[in-house]
Amino acid sequence: NAGVTQTPKFQVLKTGQSMTLQCAQDMNHNSMYWYRQDPGMGLRLIYYSASEGTTDKGEVPNGYNVSRLNKREFSLRLESAAPSQTSVYFCASSERPFSYNEQFFGPGTRLTVL
């Protein structure tokens, strides 16, 4: 059981470049989430998918798009990267959306936009 996996672990982009962060979970969870973590600000929700086939905006969705490819995979795309998107990105999953259920987190992707 790998839990939640994310690729890549590190990435450096130039302003205006695009990239996709990949996330997969092997726990048969229904819900998946993308967060960003910035110094002094805790984690903030970018997008989430309550169940396969649905996606919704979180607290800070501007500049991002997501795709729930299937039950296992949930990707985050930056179409035109900006320095303000320099952050650590975490994917998480849970059995049900936003409940007492524990959210399981991936190891994170450290993204730097120059």
Place this chain on the structure above:
Amino acid sequence: AQTVTQSQPEMSVQEAETVTLSCTYDTSESNYYLFWYKQPPSRQMILVIRQEAYKQQNATENRFSVNFQKAAKSFSLKISDSQLGDTAMYFCAFIYGGATNKLIFGTGTLLAVQP
């Protein structure tokens, strides 16, 4: 607006001692859930303990326990017999079953356990 406040950016404790991390939250909801997550230097977020608001009994998980004061909107984490492996960033988080429910995190407390 729902908010979570952790007023201690950094704390230090000696190995084997007890330390308490504070967390306060603001909500008008009556039913909600509270969590403490740990983020060690490896960055992997791990659930430490959770509490349902309607339960008066404080949650405990081995050396970790909470002091949940619903009226005061306070949810502190007590770590007993601190170990070097407890060194990490600790995040308090809150969720409620509203229309726009989401997990709201505090800004974290960096705990250093000294040998």
